[in-house]
Amino acid sequence: MIGIAQTGTGKALAFLLPALIHTDGQTTPREKRNGPNILILAPTRELALQIAKEVNKYSFRGIKAVCIYGGGNRRDQISVFKEGAECVICTPGRLNDLVQAKVIDITSVTYLILDEADRMLDMGFEPQIRKILLDIRPDRQTVMTSATWPPSVGRLAESYMNNPIQVCVGSLDLTATHTxxxxxxxxxxxxxxxxxxxxxxxxxxxxxxxxxxxxxxxxxxxxxxxxxxxxxxxxxxxxxxxxxxxxxxxxxxxxxxxxxxxxxxxxxxxxxxxxxxxxxxxxxxxxxxxxxxxxxxxxxxxxxxxxxxxxxxxxxxxxxxxxxxxxxxxxxxxxxxxxxxxxxxxxxxxxxxxxxxxxxxxxx
Incomplete structure (x- = not known):
């Protein structure tokens, strides 16, 4: 799914609730899964931390989330992750680092979210994102969200999403919030x-x-x-x-x-x-x-x-x-x-x- 809506309208909750329900509904018991089910990619450390804060507000069915980002203590992040987490919120660079180090196995991911996808491309993360998308199983569910949808993100969506549904709240044309x-x-x-x-x-x-x-x-x-x-x-x-x-x-x-x-x-x-x-x-x-x-x-x-x-x-x-x-x-x-x-x-x-x-x- 592609979700486009103005800033401040609650896109984070719109992708988090289905993600939590999706994870809870998996037939394989949590203890037998090889790694996390939910992977959320964000362009900046601050946004990743904010999403993690939102996930932890809900405490849904004991689902645990861990936030992994560059600039944070790598050893501490690895230690928290190894305690068990169904949801990983991360920036692309640090995720690739830990995948290559075989700390995180993303082949278990079944629900992928790219938040502010256009900003990640603008920051030069496209090679990392494409590598991550290739490593995750092809039958995953994928959600991309943003307040704007320039052509570069549309091309990425066409490459790595299978006939996505596009949900646009408000105008698809570029607009600033009217408040x-x-x-x-x-x-x-x-x-x-x-x-x-x-x-x-x-x-x-x-x-x-x-x-x-x-x-x-x-x-x-x-x-x-x-x-x-x-x-x-x-x-x-x-x-x-x-x-x-x-x-x-x-x-x-x-x-x-x-x-x-x-x-x-x-x-x-x-x-x-x-x-x-x-x-x-x-x-x-x-x-x-x-x-x-x-x-x-x-x-x-x-x-x-x-x-x-x-x-x-x-x-x-x-x-x-x-x-x-x-x-x-x-x-x-x-x-x-x-x-x-x-x-x-x-x-x-x-x-x-x-x-x-x-x-x-x-x-x-």
Whole structure:
């Protein structure tokens, strides 16, 4: 099955409950199975840990789950797994590591879930995923879920799924959740810091903000600069130690801090229920990632606000952003339309479909 639905709509529960029932209904007794029945692949450590937390909420018929991910203590993870687990939640790299080490036998898997499949492909996990899919028995049940469904994931589904049913909640077209107010500010890159600083200085005590940056160094620099201005922040990205990443999420969830600065490692699936604002300090490299970032607020029926800083170098995404804003009934600045028109005319002149960041980045 392929499940597509907007962020914050409960896709995790939709694939977990059938998985638990499937495992409980197996005719072979648990003690005679060679390994786990359920395998859940996730693109990031944080999402894997969150899914594991959801599984453990239900305690269904004594089914045990273990979370295996890079950055965690390998020996401890192996020790917990060997105690017995029907469900393994993991990131692709660490799973392949333990399969090759013959710690985990995935030939016993009968129910496979690929959560946020498009993000795993985008992160370069396709070779690992294809190897895992080849190692698992062909008569498995397979579920792929995401809030977006680009062509690359469709091709993977065609290769490794047998006549799948596609369930789409809402529109299959790329849309942002309608519970979020989307605002766009056009400015120079040098003005971003003072703009975000002025906004953060006026936060209410109940506000919580995630600020997305394009690069790890940019996130670190912004966190340091805001700290020097007296603001308490945390930072999460792929180069930070796993314990620091988990602490950052715990601090924003508990309210110990109001501002979390992140790269796209935090854009997918993470459910911090009371995020009131998302700020795109740097606009993402594709419009799918924009939709996922915006979905960190306005979850489970709540409302939220997304603010995106757009600079001259972002003109290649203007057309897609306008389409997302119009679909949600949101106003787009006139300058964004002009930016889009200029980019389209440039493409016509050049006769080439330039992609953002592809070497053409002069003033428009």
């Amino acid at each position: 979020v107010s989307q605002n766009v500010e056009l400015l120079e890159d040098a003005d971003k810091f003072n703009t975000v600083l002025a906004f953060l200085k006026n936060l209410k005590s109940t506000d919580k903000v995630i600020i997305f940056c394009s690069k790890r160094a940019r996130a670190d620099d912004l966190s340091s600069d805001l700290s020097l201005k007296g603001l308490s922040t945390q930072c999460i990205h792929g180069s930070r130690d796993q314990t620091d990443r988990e602490q950052a999420l715990a601090d924003i969830a508990s309210g110990d801090i109001q501002v979390l600065i992140a790269t796209d490692v935090a854009s997918r699936g993470l459910d911090i229920e009371d995020i009131t604002h998302v700020i795109n300090f740097d606009f993402p490299r594709n419009i799918e990632e924009y939709v996922h970032r915006v979905g960190r607020t306005g979850r489970a029926g709540r409302t939220g606000t997304a603010i995106s800083y757009i600079t001259r170098s972002d003109w290649g995404v203007a057309k897609d952003l306008i389409r997302i804003l119009e679909e949600a009934g949101q106003a787009a600045p006139e300058e964004l339309y002009r930016m889009s028109n200029r980019f389209e005319k440039m493409k016509e002149r050049r006769g080439t479909d330039f992609k953002r960041g592809g070497g053409f980045n002069r003033r428009y």
